[in-house]
Amino acid sequence: MRMHAAKRVEIVIEAVMETRLTEALERAGVTGYTVLPVSGGGGRSGRWSREGQVGRATGMVAVVCLVRPARLDALLEAAFTVVDRHMGVVCVTDAQVLRAERF
């Protein structure tokens, strides 16, 4: 089976910024992404957990995108306009995908 090189971008960001981030990605031409719930964690701002929370202020989400390597810079620029002032993590890893035309 032939595999194609791709970049996997994982952005862990505050839940309140989720829509702003996905809209920025769409404007940058990123048509596919997955939003995953994050149940808890810890970092420079201390530990946090979604257990028992009713507001979105302390929650985080993970937005995962797979793109062709040539589109990576445009994606990161779009993401950076949103995450610049906010807590979160942006991580890029090499990946391989089966159907290149989808990315």
Added chain:
Amino acid sequence: MGDMVALAGQTLLSPMILFFVLGLAAALARSDLSFPEAIAKGMSLYLLFAIGFKGGAGVAAHGVDAGLVATLLAGVVLSAALPFLAFALLGLLTRLSATDRAAVAAHYGSISIVTFVTASAVLESRGIPFEGYMVAVAAAMEAPAILSALWLVARVAPPGDRAGAAEPGLWREILLNGSIVLLVGAFAIGWTTGADGLAEIDAFITAPFKGVLCLFLLDMGLVAGRGLRAARGVLAPGVLAFGLAMPLLGAGAGLATGLALGLSAGGAALLMVLCASASYIAVPAAMRVALPEANPALYLTLALGVTFPFNLTLGIPLYIGIAGALAAGG
């Protein structure tokens, strides 16, 4: 004075407040007791729906009078004014940055709907009547404080921290946040359908209400306790003093306003509770968007870990006792 202390004592021993204390103690003792997020959200939606509908039905039963409009306006003014008091008090007691002070101030001008719901339930348990439109006052007091805080930031914070007020979509999110939409919507439906509407769903929104509130407050106790445990480093003595003094100053402003407006003892107690409480649902989310440079551990710990437990355990009994002694019909 004796009656006031007795009433405060009875209130302190209500199941709602004791369940909150249980949650707080369990979290501080590192128990693994916890509620899934979806259940906590479901319970909060139920409570907002029930309190909004009952408030609307109450207004339908008693009619609209000038008191409703005056109290609504007073609530908006108090919510907009209290952040300035909080900002100044934080300046006296702490060395926090202007941005952090403004973010904390926004929480203390806005309200905690759970504290309000609990105080309403305690008043009902004690047979103390209050104006049904206080639910609408609570909804009206959510947002003005955010505007005041952003104005403060624009005036005194470093230039890099001032971009928040212009964040696209911010005001739509604040004014149309789920809690406000459900509370105001249920209030409007309760008002429209009146006693007939209330009779149709009474079994759902009245009998289970206090039981659900007990469970929800158990969860809130757990959240507050975990927050307190995780944020010990945040609570400098001055910050802690602010978290305990500000509710009392807010309650004082609420009491003076309630007396001036001629509210009933129950209504004045609720206005005290609204002014004394600090938001930990709507405002923190707005601050994360508008003022990401402000420290969330600071304002969440203060609002949820200090002021919320203080109001639930000591504040509500105290406010009800004082309002009962001083307000009309008390």
